[in-house]
Amino acid sequence: MVISYIISEQEVPVKNILCAFAEPEPGILEELFVYGREHGWQLELCGRRLPPGWTGDGVLTDYLSSGELRGIRNFDQTPVVSRELHPENNVRTVAGDTGAIASMIAEYFIGKGFTRFAAVDAREWPGGSSGFLPDPVKALGIVLAGHGLSFDVCYWKPDLESDELADYGMVMQKLRAFFRRLPKPVALLVPNSRYLAVTYRVLASLRIKVPEEVAILCNTDNSFITENASVPTTRINGELHEVGRKMAELLDRMLRGEAVPPEPVYVAPAAIMPRRSTDVLAVPDVKLATAVSFLLSSYMNFISVADAARAAGISGSMLNRKFRQHLGRPPLRFLLELRMNRIRDLLDGTDLPLPEIAMQTGYGSGMALSLAFKRETGMTPGAYRLSRRMNRPDAGTEFPH
Numbered sequence: 416m417v418i419s420y421i422i423s424e425q426e427v428p429v430k431n432i433l434c435a436f437a438e439p440e441p442g443i444l445e446e447l448f449v450y451g452r453e454h455g456w457q458l459e460l461c462g463r464r465l466p467p468g469w470t471g472d473g474v475l476t477d478y479l480s481s482g483e484l485r486g487i488r489n490f491d492q493t494p495v496v497s498r499e500l501h502p503e504n505n506v507r508t509v510a511g512d513t514g515a516i517a518s519m520i521a522e523y524f525i526g527k528g529f530t531r532f533a534a535v536d537a538r539e540w541p542g543g544s545s546g547f548l549p550d551p552v553k554a555l556g557i558v559l560a561g562h563g564l565s566f567d568v569c570y571w572k573p574d575l576e577s578d579e580l581a582d583y584g585m586v587m588q589k590l591r592a593f594f595r596r597l598p599k600p601v602a603l604l605v606p607n608s609r610y611l612a613v614t615y616r617v618l619a620s621l622r623i624k625v626p627e628e629v630a631i632l633c634n635t636d637n638s639f640i641t642e643n644a645s646v647p648t649t650r651i652n653g654e655l656h657e658v659g660r661k662m663a664e665l666l667d668r669m670l671r672g673e674a675v676p677p678e679p680v681y682v683a684p685a686a687i688m689p690r691r692s693t694d695v696l697a698v699p700d701v702k703l704a705t706a707v708s709f710l711l712s713s714y715m716n717f718i719s720v721a722d723a724a725r726a727a728g729i730s731g732s733m734l735n736r737k738f739r740q741h742l743g744r745p746p747l748r749f750l751l752e753l754r755m756n757r758i759r760d761l762l763d764g765t766d767l768p769l770p771e772i773a774m775q776t777g778y779g780s781g782m783a784l785s786l787a788f789k790r791e792t793g794m795t796p797g798a799y800r801l802s803r804r805m806n807r808p809d810a811g812t813e814f815p816h
Contacts, residue, residue: 430670431471434460435484438477438609442636446659447475454667473666481506494669496662502677507669509661510548511654512681517554520632521562523687524602528698528741532559533567533597534604535590535614537581548681551606551634569593590617599628600697608635615645626695647690652763654684686759702727703737706746714753715775720746755791758784762800769796
């Protein structure tokens with residue numbers, strides 16, 4: 416006789432989680448809500464103002480001061496995971512690795528021959544002490560100082576409070592004055608997608624050309640904003656989705672009563688996604704500029720470095736010397752980087768099969784592409800696509816601080 420035991424599954428209580436984001440990033444929110452749905456969380460989203468007397472099981476936030484969260488009932492006993500606060504007591508931190516982001520940005524623009532750099536931001540944000548990384552603008556300044564390169568920053572309201580908005584007219588006035596006096600050509604960091612529209616608006620009003628005079632890179636995962644900007648804009652890829660996942664995972668551990676170490680969890684960016692806003696070289700050599708222009712416009716075809724040398728009217732050895740002198744690497748390496756960046760972009764953002772990607776990036780077959788990609792990254796294209804697979808966020812925008 417077979418006896419069957421039917422065990423009724425106990426209903427797991429729903430966890431009530433507050434998402435308190437003054438500056439909501441679509442990539443982060445997407446990951447938080449997906450994780451919450453999979454783990455039985457009820458997520459409540461609020462902006463710059465907390466619901467008075469809110470009580471629940473946990474908090475995910477980007478607020479800059481724990482004082483802003485004191486309206487939460489039993490705050491000191493509520494697990495909190497933040498992008499900005501220093502870890503202490505009931506607070507733990509997940510943040511982008513701004514040092515890695517800054518190094519990637521500096522290397523990218525130095526490789527294009529830039530020696531002048533700039534950034535725009537509302538103010539200098541907390542960080543850079545007590546083991547906590549600085550904000551992206553400050554981090555880039557530190558990296559560039561190590562290279563002996565100039566760096567100008569426009570803070571349009573240095574005394575801005577964390578919950579305050581700046582006057583739009585004042586922002587435009589400060590940016591106009593900044594861009595007028597800025598030596599050019601210059602590489603410009605826009606630290607988030609909310610500042611992109613006003614930056615382009617001011618540059619257009621001054622008839623400053625992008626990318627010929629100002630090459631722009633935006634520190635954002637928000638491809639909707641960057642692809643639809645007045646100039647399609649180069650961006651950082653991958654960081655914010657990973658930050659969102661790590662924040663959710665860390666809060667889940669805290670909710671389960673784990674003893675989570677206080678050290679911040681840092682997330683490195685995946686890659687830079689080049690677009691028209693940085694499609695330029697700041698080099699004084701006409702022959703080199705001709706060769707680079709050829710490579711930029713033709714790397715997706717079956718071309719070689721010898722073809723670039725012929726386009727510039729110089730020998731291959733002369734082209735190699737010019738590349739090393741002005742760009743710090745040989746032309747073959749430059750061509751490989753162009754192709755690898757495009758391959759990463761297509762693997763991450765499309766479902767194209769490898770043979771089709773190979774045809775679009777100058778490789779004769781999917782096998783040739785796969786071998787080159789693994790040699791360069793240590794991963795097969797399939798493994799990279801699996802690791803980076805994520806839905807593209809839909810995003811609106813709000814005006815900056």
